[in-house]
Amino acid sequence: MINEEEVRYIADLASLKLSEKEVEMFSKQLSDIVDYVEKLDELDTEDIVPTAYTIPVKNVFREDKVKESLSLEKVLKNAPEKQADQFRVPKIIEED
Amino acid sequence: MKLYKCSLTELKNMIEEKRVKLQDIHESISYRTTHTDPIIKAYVNKNETYNIDELDQNNYKDTYLKGLPIAIKDNISIEEIKTTCSSKMLEEYVPPYNATVVEKIKEAGGIITGKTNMDEYAMGSSTENSAFFPTVNPWGKNRVPGGSSGGSAAAVAAGMVPVSLGSDTGGSIRQPASFCGVVGLKPTYGAVSRYGLVAFASSLDQIGPLARNVEDIALMMNVITGRDEKDSTCVNRDYPDFTEYLKNDVKDMKIGIPDQYFDIDFDQEVRESVLNAVEKLKKAGAKIERVSLTGAEYALAAYYIIATAEASSNLARYDGVRYGLRAEGADNLKKMFTETRQQGFGEEVKRRIMLGTYVLSSGYYDDFYLKAQKVRTLIKNDFDQLFTDYDLILSPTTPTTAFKIGEKRDPLKMYAADIFTVPVNIAGIPAISVPCGFDQKGLPIGLQLMGAHFKEEKLIQAAFSLEKILNLDIKYPALK
Numbered sequence: 001m002i003n004e005e006e007v008r009y010i011a012d013l014a015s016l017k018l019s020e021k022e023v024e025m026f027s028k029q030l031s032d033i034v035d036y037v038e039k040l041d042e043l044d045t046e047d048i049v050p051t052a053y054t055i056p057v058k059n060v061f062r063e064d065k066v067k068e069s070l071s072l073e074k075v076l077k078n079a080p081e082k083q084a085d086q087f088r089v090p091k092i093i094e095e096d
Numbered sequence: 097m098k099l100y101k102c103s104l105t106e107l108k109n110m111i112e113e114k115r116v117k118l119q120d121i122h123e124s125i126s127y128r129t130t131h132t133d134p135i136i137k138a139y140v141n142k143n144e145t146y147n148i149d150e151l152d153q154n155n156y157k158d159t160y161l162k163g164l165p166i167a168i169k170d171n172i173s174i175e176e177i178k179t180t181c182s183s184k185m186l187e188e189y190v191p192p193y194n195a196t197v198v199e200k201i202k203e204a205g206g207i208i209t210g211k212t213n214m215d216e217y218a219m220g221s222s223t224e225n226s227a228f229f230p231t232v233n234p235w236g237k238n239r240v241p242g243g244s245s246g247g248s249a250a251a252v253a254a255g256m257v258p259v260s261l262g263s264d265t266g267g268s269i270r271q272p273a274s275f276c277g278v279v280g281l282k283p284t285y286g287a288v289s290r291y292g293l294v295a296f297a298s299s300l301d302q303i304g305p306l307a308r309n310v311e312d313i314a315l316m317m318n319v320i321t322g323r324d325e326k327d328s329t330c331v332n333r334d335y336p337d338f339t340e341y342l343k344n345d346v347k348d349m350k351i352g353i354p355d356q357y358f359d360i361d362f363d364q365e366v367r368e369s370v371l372n373a374v375e376k377l378k379k380a381g382a383k384i385e386r387v388s389l390t391g392a393e394y395a396l397a398a399y400y401i402i403a404t405a406e407a408s409s410n411l412a413r414y415d416g417v418r419y420g421l422r423a424e425g426a427d428n429l430k431k432m433f434t435e436t437r438q439q440g441f442g443e444e445v446k447r448r449i450m451l452g453t454y455v456l457s458s459g460y461y462d463d464f465y466l467k468a469q470k471v472r473t474l475i476k477n478d479f480d481q482l483f484t485d486y487d488l489i490l491s492p493t494t495p496t497t498a499f500k501i502g503e504k505r506d507p508l509k510m511y512a513a514d515i516f517t518v519p520v521n522i523a524g525i526p527a528i529s530v531p532c533g534f535d536q537k538g539l540p541i542g543l544q545l546m547g548a549h550f551k552e553e554k555l556i557q558a559a560f561s562l563e564k565i566l567n568l569d570i571k572y573p574a575l576k
Contacts, residue, residue: 040397057331
């Protein structure tokens with residue numbers, strides 16, 4: 001069971017703002033989904049090594065050479081706000 | 097003969113033999129799209145950067161794809177063409193670079209017709225989660241085309257384009273291919289570069305082709321596979337010419353049928369159609385045996401932990417800072433993040449971010465994420481073990497034919513539509529969906545063949561044989 005307080009806590013971790021209606025809905029739906037996935041407890045995985053990637057990928061190296069990269073103009077093209085060739089954002093440091 | 101009805105291979109041959117002009121092909125496709133897409137709504141954006149009148153087929157003379165048309169799912173980046181992922185978050189986003197598959201298609205002389213509709217961020221099984229509009233299944237106007245690559249499947253099925261690219265994280269190529277009566281291949285994880293594909297679940301995502309026959313799938317696989325230094329998960333190996341495996345020959349092929357998959361309660365007409373195909377494969381000389389695999393329901397449970405965990409991490413980048421939507425009027429950074437994400441993400445995307453954040457959160461990681469990764473090992477080992485004895489494993493692609501628009505409101509019921517396709521992504525193996533019949537409503541049924549890692553050629557050979565053996569008369573859906 002994931003209660004509404006937990007839903008609000010998770011939403012905060014995920015930087016999501018939810019309406020009260022969404023909080024209520026997700027509390028029920030996430031509880032249902034978590035109940036379903038707990039099915040995995042039926043399988044014994046005591047001595048099993050976890051798999052992150054299904055193909056054997058070892059360190060993939062390349063030569064440390066400078067290559068052409070995107071121009072500043074292209075990088076900033078989609079910026080919602082920009083100033084002096086940088087992304088502009090609202091104030092980060094809050095006043096007392 | 098209407099050109100839009102021809103396959104990619106037929107068109108390629110006709111151009112090589114100088115029996116048709118490239119412009120006429122594009123005219124036919126464009127005409128068909130103009131009259132069909134207002135009903136089907138497969139495209140999110142058409143490619144307006146090329147002009148049919150100015151196409152010169154001599155420019156494509158020495159290329160593999162001869163200037164032929166291809167549609168691309170809207171989560172694959174094309175420079176200077178909007179890539180929206182069918183999300184409000186990226187509604188105005190114009191990528192500053194091409195995905196590697198797009199580079200490969202361009203180098204091979206393919207012309208991209210446009211970007212196809214999808215479930216927002218590829219999260220869904222019906223294309224109803226598009227923030228813009230749902231796509232309609234060409235075989236039934238009140239039916240979903242499947243998803244998340246619903247636009248790519250519907251465009252091909254309706255004759256708006258001979259082939260398209262989709263992406264498959266848990267069945268997003270194969271399930272819509274099955275619902276729309278076309279062929280769809282999910283390649284081995286690592287066979288096709290994912291550079292420029294908007295990330296959903298990075299250990300599962302893979303790009304692959306959809307087409308109206310297996311031959312065209314082989315052609316497209318020749319174009320899109322191969323190593324890419326911009327994607328470190330893309331494996332360095334040689335790929336065969338896949339068209340050499342277009343042989344009607346399943347003699348001595350060993351195919352396993354997993355009891356645990358057929359024990360699931362699924363649609364009777366789908367079951368009969370798939371088993372009918374099995375009998376025909378047997379008659380053609382395939383050795384078919386019942387086998388045992390970890391139940392698909394465990395793969396589905398593991399999938400919804402792994403996929404959402406990875407999604408919650410991948411989608412953290414949508415913060416309104418560098419590109420995409422930014423909520424207006426937020427006076428501090430935290431507010432800007434949360435309000436941007438509130439406005440930009442749809443319900444299913446939020447649900448998956450929430451679930452993914454939950455399973456990764458402190459105190460739950462071992463119970464959910466680690467457990468799912470261990471189950472992943474079990475499922476992968478199971479498949480690996482079977483493939484030492486068997487060439488292929490066979491199942492239905494989907495438990496039902498295309499369901500009605502608006503029918504599945506409960507997320508768990510929607511997730512269950514992926515039960516047969518998800519284990520393939522969990523194990524990283526390749527699989528293909530081919531049409532094997534129709535139900536009484538006239539809706540297409542798909543059969544799935546799964547192969548060992550990097551054995552796409554076996555899938556192609558068996559699927560091509562099945563296509564010949566069944567010899568289905570797939571007429572163009574009557575669009576009303």
